[in-house]
Amino acid sequence: MKIVNATDAAEALPLPQLIDALQAGFVAGCHVPERQHHSISMTGEPNATLLTMPAWSIGTKEPSFLGVKLVTVFPGNTARDLPGLESVYVLFDGATGAVLAMIDGNTITARRTVSTAALAASFLSREDAHRLLVVGAGHVGSLLPEAYCAVRPIDEILVWDIRHAAAEALVDRLTGAGMNARVAEDLEQAVRHADIISTATLSTEPLVRGDWVRPGTHVDLIGSFTPLMRESDDALIVRASVYVDIPTAIRSAGDLLFPVKLGLFTAQNVRGMLAGLCRAGARARDSDQEITVFKTVGSALADLVAAEMAYKRLLEA
Ligand SMILES: NC(=O)c1ccc[n+]([C@@H]2O[C@H](COP(=O)([O-])OP(=O)(O)OC[C@H]3O[C@@H](n4cnc5c(N)ncnc54)[C@H](O)[C@@H]3O)[C@@H](O)[C@H]2O)c1
Numbered sequence: 283m284k285i286v287n288a289t290d291a292a293e294a295l296p297l298p299q300l301i302d303a304l305q306a307g308f309v310a311g312c313h314v315p316e317r318q319h320h321s322i323s324m325t326g327e328p329n330a331t332l333l334t335m336p337a338w339s340i341g342t343k344e345p346s347f348l349g350v351k352l353v354t355v356f357p358g359n360t361a362r363d364l365p366g367l368e369s370v371y372v373l374f375d376g377a378t379g380a381v382l383a384m385i386d387g388n389t390i391t392a393r394r395t396v397s398t399a400a401l402a403a404s405f406l407s408r409e410d411a412h413r414l415l416v417v418g419a420g421h422v423g424s425l426l427p428e429a430y431c432a433v434r435p436i437d438e439i440l441v442w443d444i445r446h447a448a449a450e451a452l453v454d455r456l457t458g459a460g461m462n463a464r465v466a467e468d469l470e471q472a473v474r475h476a477d478i479i480s481t482a483t484l485s486t487e488p489l490v491r492g493d494w495v496r497p498g499t500h501v502d503l504i505g506s507f508t509p510l511m512r513e514s515d516d517a518l519i520v521r522a523s524v525y526v527d528i529p530t531a532i533r534s535a536g537d538l539l540f541p542v543k544l545g546l547f548t549a550q551n552v553r554g555m556l557a558g559l560c561r562a563g564a565r566a567r568d569s570d571q572e573i574t575v576f577k578t579v580g581s582a583l584a585d586l587v588a589a590e591m592a593y594k595r596l597l598e599a
Contacts, residue, residue, distance in 0.1 A: 284383040286592060291389040294592040294599075297425070298432040300397040301404070307587035308401075308560035312339040314582045317530075327358030337582035338376060339590075346376025347593075349586045351387050373589045383593045391580070392421050394588040396429035398527060398556065398578060399480060399502045404433040405559040405566045406525060406574040407500035411477035412437050415466065417490065417513070418483035419443040419452035422504060426480045427456055427463070439463040440472045444483070470494050481505055481513040486536070492517025497571040503537050507579045512536035514575070520546050522575040523567070527556045531579045538577060556581075 286294070314337045322330040333355065338348035353369040360366055369387025374380060403411075414436045416426050420443075427439050439461055443449040449465045456463035466472035473479060473494040480502040481489060490501060492515055501522065506512050512535075519541045532538055532549045541547035556576075559566055567574055 283381045284385075284593065284596060286383055286385040286596060288386040288389045290596065291386045291592050292393065294595040295389070295393045295588055297393065297397050297400070297429045300393060300588060300591060301401050301429070301432055303587050303591050304394065304397055304401050304584055305560050305563075307583055308557045309563075310339070310343055311557065312337055312342050312583050312586060314528075317582065324356075324358060327361070330357070331355040335580075335582040335585060337586040339586065340376040347382075347586060347590050348374040348376050348379070349582075349589050351390065351582065351585045353387065371585060371589045373593055383589070383596075385589055385592055388421065390585055390588045390592070392425055394584040395422050395482075395504060395578070395580060396425040397588075398581070398584050399426065399504060399576065400429035400433045402525065402527070402556055402559060402576040402578075403430065403478060403500055403502060405562075405564070406576055407434060407478050408498055408567070408570055409565070410435070411500060413440070413475060413477045414438070415440045415442065415472045415476035415479045416452070417442050417469070417479065417481040418485075418505060419445075419448040420482060422482035423480075424452050424455070426482065427461060430478060430480070431461075434478065436478075437462055440466040440476065442466040442469050442472055444485075478502065483513060484511065485513050486511050488515035488518075489513045490518060491515045492519070492521045495521070495573055497573060500567075500574045500576070503535075503575060503577045506535045506537050506577075508534060509536050509539045512540055516541040516544060516546050518573075518575065522573040523553045524551060524575045524577065525554050525556070525559065525566070526552055526576070527578040527584075528581045529555070531577050535577055535579055 320332040333353040335351040482504040
């Protein structure tokens with residue numbers, strides 16, 4: 283069994299190639315059972331969670347693979363100054379069930395997440411979109427500029443974070459890598475300026491407001507995965523053509539559930555899923571004035587595609 287640490291996994295997952303692999307993976311499809319959340323009672327601290335995300339390509343392609351991402355969420359770790367979330371991906375041979383690799387799960391997650399966002403934007407954003415606003419400069423947000431540069435001619439990057447220092451640190455990294463980036467001091471102004479807005483925060487309050495978003499903008503909402511989390515307001519969801527990565531997004535993300543509760547939006551209003559966009563393989567926006575939203579909650583299919591790609595590239599190397 284190969285043990286693949288974060289550095290090796292990142293090297294084995296260059297974003298442009300991962301975006302292409304994800305497109306092929308969403309077209310081919312695979313078996314993705316419902317993910318399981320197990321709540322674990324802890325003494326004197328918030329409940330922990332074990333999340334398992336399985337998927338397999340057995341019966342859909344050869345050679346086939348089976349994999350599962352195991353994620354632990356220990357909110358009490360904040361008080362211990364430790365990360366609240368840890369994960370590992372276990373990859374098996376789809377023909378024999380043999381264990382092939384154990385891969386750093388955080389790297390798989392972050393890289394497949396930004397690549398999925400960029401893949402969707404390749405169908406939904408204007409082809410001339412060049413001003414990117416990143417909202418949330420954490421693990422996922424930090425990788426978004428590189429992913430978007432692979433699909434659109436991004437020449438201006440604004441970074442906003444509730445922690446100003448985090449935005450500054452990311453801007454330093456991006457400018458150090460030769461990108462034209464600066465900290466957005468005013469979120470509203472930055473939203474009004476951007477062609478693509480990508481949010482990856484833990485917010486429970488709307489950050490991107492529909493009234494601020496210019497016609498023709500593409501908004502990519504990554505952060506919210508529970509009914510109480512949201513990064514957009516009702517006005518944005520009502521104004522926009524909304525796409526999701528997988529059906530779970532409609533059932534679990536506050537961005538969509540808040541307007542659903544108010545009767546402003548229904549599941550039938552969702553224009554499409556990422557698999558459909560990939561199969562059509564063509565620009566999906568109706569006009570350069572349309573506002574598009576892509577809401578993701580993350581897919582075990584994308585994890586499997588990334589794990590298979592990392593494993594194969596490491597074997598070749
Ligand atoms: N859709 C997906 O596929 C997917 C995949 C991975 C992570 N996520 C989600 O994306 C979010 C970000 O993940 P991450 O690993 O980058 O986390 P992170 O903790 O590394 O970064 C989060 C960033 O958001 C900022 N932030 C926190 N709370 C905020 C608030 N209330 N308002 C504004 N900004 C706030 C923080 O300052 C931080 O810089 C999480 O909610 C995570 O669950 C989604």
